[in-house]
Amino acid sequence: MSQISLSVNLNKIALLRNSRDGDFPSVVEFGKRSIAAGVQGLTVHPRPDQRHIRPHDVRELADLVRQHAAQHLEFNIEGNPFAPARDDYPGLVELAIETQPHQCTLVPDSDAQKTSDHGFDLNESGDKLQPLITRLKNAGIRVSLFMDPDLAQIELAAKLGADRIELYTGPFAHAFTESGDAGQAVFEAHSKAAIRATELGMGVNAGHDLNLDNMQLYNQLPGLLEVSIGHALTVDALLMGFDNTIAAYLAVCRT
Numbered sequence: 001m002s003q004i005s006l007s008v009n010l011n012k013i014a015l016l017r018n019s020r021d022g023d024f025p026s027v028v029e030f031g032k033r034s035i036a037a038g039v040q041g042l043t044v045h046p047r048p049d050q051r052h053i054r055p056h057d058v059r060e061l062a063d064l065v066r067q068h069a070a071q072h073l074e075f076n077i078e079g080n081p082f083a084p085a086r087d088d089y090p091g092l093v094e095l096a097i098e099t100q101p102h103q104c105t106l107v108p109d110s111d112a113q114k115t116s117d118h119g120f121d122l123n124e125s126g127d128k129l130q131p132l133i134t135r136l137k138n139a140g141i142r143v144s145l146f147m148d149p150d151l152a153q154i155e156l157a158a159k160l161g162a163d164r165i166e167l168y169t170g171p172f173a174h175a176f177t178e179s180g181d182a183g184q185a186v187f188e189a190h191s192k193a194a195i196r197a198t199e200l201g202m203g204v205n206a207g208h209d210l211n212l213d214n215m216q217l218y219n220q221l222p223g224l225l226e227v228s229i230g231h232a233l234t235v236d237a238l239l240m241g242f243d244n245t246i247a248a249y250l251a252v253c254r255t
C-alpha cells in the first residue's frame with residue numbers, strides 16, 4: 001500500500017471569505033481541519049490580484065504548518081514567479097523566501113487568466129527561471145515546475161535543476177470527462193512524462209481539476225508523489241461535509 005501525498009489547496013476557501021468583509025470562512029481554520037483530518041500538505045496559490053489567497057494567509061498558514069512539524073506536514077506555495085509585486089503582494093519568490101515553505105511550485109500564469117491553464121515553455125522561460133530556481137533552492141526550498149507532459153520540456157526542467165515537476169492535469173480531467181478512452185490516452189502520455197522525469201532524478205507531483213472520479217485512474221501514475229487538489233474538493237465538501245471529503249480523497253490517494 002502506498003500513499004500519494006494529498007496537499008489540500010485552500011484557494012476556494014479564501015475566495016468565499018473574500019466575498020464579504022471579515023474572516024468567515026477562516027482559511028486557517030480549514031487548514032487546521034485539513035491537518036486534523038490527516039492530510040499530508042497544504043497548498044496555496046497567491047495571485048497578485050489577491051482574488052483569493054492573500055499574503056497574510058500565506059504567512060499564517062506557514063506558521064500553522066511549522067506548528068505541526070512533528071506530523072511531517074508540507075506547505076506548498078504555487079504561483080507565477082514573474083508577476084511583479086503589487087500592493088502588499090511582495091512577489092512569489094519574495095513571499096516564499098520570507099515564509100519558507102517546503103516547496104514552491106512555479107506556474108506560468110498571468111493575472112488575466114481565470115485559472116492556471118498551461119505548463120511552462122522552458123525554451124522561452126528557462127533563462128529567466130534559472131536564477132529564481134537557484135535562489136529558492138539556496139534558501140532550502142524544493143522547487144517544482146508546472147509542466148505539460150511534453151518529454152522535451154521535461155528534459156529542460158531537469159537541466160534547470162528542478163527538484164520536481166507538477167504535471168498539469170487539466171486536459172486529462174477534461175478528457176476523462178469526455179470518455180474513458182480519451183482519459184486513458186492522456187493518462188498514458190502523463191505516465192511517459194512521469195517515468196522520464198523520475199529517470200532524470202525529479203519527483204512527480206500533479207494537479208488541476210483532479211477529483212474523486214478521475215483520481216481512480218490518475219492514482220496509478222508511475223512515481224506520483226503528491227497531488228494538490230482544491231476546486232473539486234471544495235465542491236465535494238459542500239455535498240459530503242469537509243471531513244468526509246478529506247477522508248474520501250485520502251482513500252483515493254492510497255494505492
Ligand SMILES: CC(=O)[C@@H](O)[C@H](O)COP(=O)(O)O
Nearest residue numbers: 011045078107115116207208
Ligand atoms: C496551478 C494550478 O493548477 C492550481 O494550483 C491553481 O491554484 C489553480 O488556481 P485557482 O484556484 O486560482 O483556479
Ligand SMILES: NCC(=O)COP(=O)(O)O
Nearest residue numbers: 207208209228229230231
Ligand atoms: N496545483 C493544483 C492545485 O493546487 C489545485 O488545483 P485545483 O484542484 O483547484 O484545480
